[in-house]
Amino acid sequence: MCSASSDLTAQAKIRNAAITHFARDGFRKTNLRAVAATAGVSAGLVIHHFGSKDKLRAVCDEHVLRTLARKGRAGLQNLAHEYLADPAEYHLYVRYMGRAIEDDSPAGATFVTTMVEETEATLRSGIADGSMRPSSDVRALAVFSVLTSLATLTMAPSLARALGYETFGPEALRRLALPTLEVYTHGLYADDSLLKAARDALTDPRWEDAPTDSRRENSPTATRWEED
Amino acid sequence: MCSASSDLTAQAKIRNAAITHFARDGFRKTNLRAVAATAGVSAGLVIHHFGSKDKLRAVCDEHVLRTLARKGRAGLQNLAHEYLADPAEYHLYVRYMGRAIEDDSPAGATFVTTMVEETEATLRSGIADGSMRPSSDVRALAVFSVLTSLATLTMAPSLARALGYETFGPEALRRLALPTLEVYTHGLYADDSLLKAARDALTDPRWEDAPTDSRRENSPTATRWEED
């Protein structure tokens, strides 16, 4: 990974090592001694500099977040573009964010929110200038788009295998690009029968409720065989 | 599924408790004592019946996989449909598979493979009968579709928040349904300029390489992302 490590401060070496491990193995699976070994220092020094494993994570979160933000707008194509431009680095950071999203950390939430926000802006301007088709729910469309992009990162290994690749890399991403664009350009369904059916179904009265209302749990046949 | 816990064998109670915990917290974060407590037994009994935590996981994997398979074809709409029909149970099992995919376990791989396979079959028959538009790469299109579906499950909490919901539930899923169908029906882009550009770019000679070739790393500009 990071080639030149001699000209970095110990703190930076530790942080980079931690990012690498967190991205590859996840936060919980990573142990401080492994991070220390990768950074070429002792385990105690990690604590000495960062206070605790959680604090270390916070520093890594912030660093990845800022670096990713500096790379430019976190739009849809931009993400794929940056990825192809510099897979090695981007893969690490993006996989880090994938882990962050997986365990629902604040950094992950921030990243998703940012991406959704910028994607929504992109969509709105695209719709405004006529390059994109209008949508009944731009926000949800933005979420859907971000969803798709991020899924590529989060579930990379499984997906790569499904396409016949050993690991997920530029080739797999490129392979996905064309079908994705085809769908985004012409759609998948030949007619709008399904869409119409869905519109009818979703305007069904029993679906009517406020967006922010999350108390109303349905399932009258509640299946509660779990916990205390 | 089984509501009362009294009429279940201890093994089944333990397995169900384990599935709940694995789905909610992930495999590594879950400890045997918590599973045992949920099941109302001692920690030792878990080992007594299953041998080890890994063996317990294997049993859970197999059980979830089989239950999910019994629910019918794991297609795209089917997944959402089943989800809406019985959110409580489906959410648990589907979240379990999300965890399995996240840490790249064999069960997750099996699940993804199965879904991709069945989705591809659905696409091919849809294309054959004219209800779906032909694609240049049906397999990749299937992966893309599965990707999108599974992402909804894996990153549920973050996505729900992006839509303004506290938790991911039927409301959030329904909110996503319409924009998704709109894209799948009419596409997103108003014209095919981007698609054409992508086609040209992807037929560029420097992209030409065998699918299994993953050695060729590009990035002529050295990746210096580490600064103190």
Added chain:
DNA sequence: CTGCTGGCTGAACAGCTGTTTATAGTACTA
């Protein structure tokens, strides 16, 4: 009743891991 089997438990063990502590080297200053 006796003895045995099998589900089951609580305590103990062993290993890993985050953190603390005592210690030492190093560079810079008064």
Added chain:
DNA sequence: TAGTACTATAAACAGCTGTTCAGCCAGCAG
């Protein structure tokens, strides 16, 4: 030189967790 502040380490500590172990007890055959 003496002192101070910083960097770094190795060893020890403490908590959690998977696993083992000796034994309890209900049911049941003889």
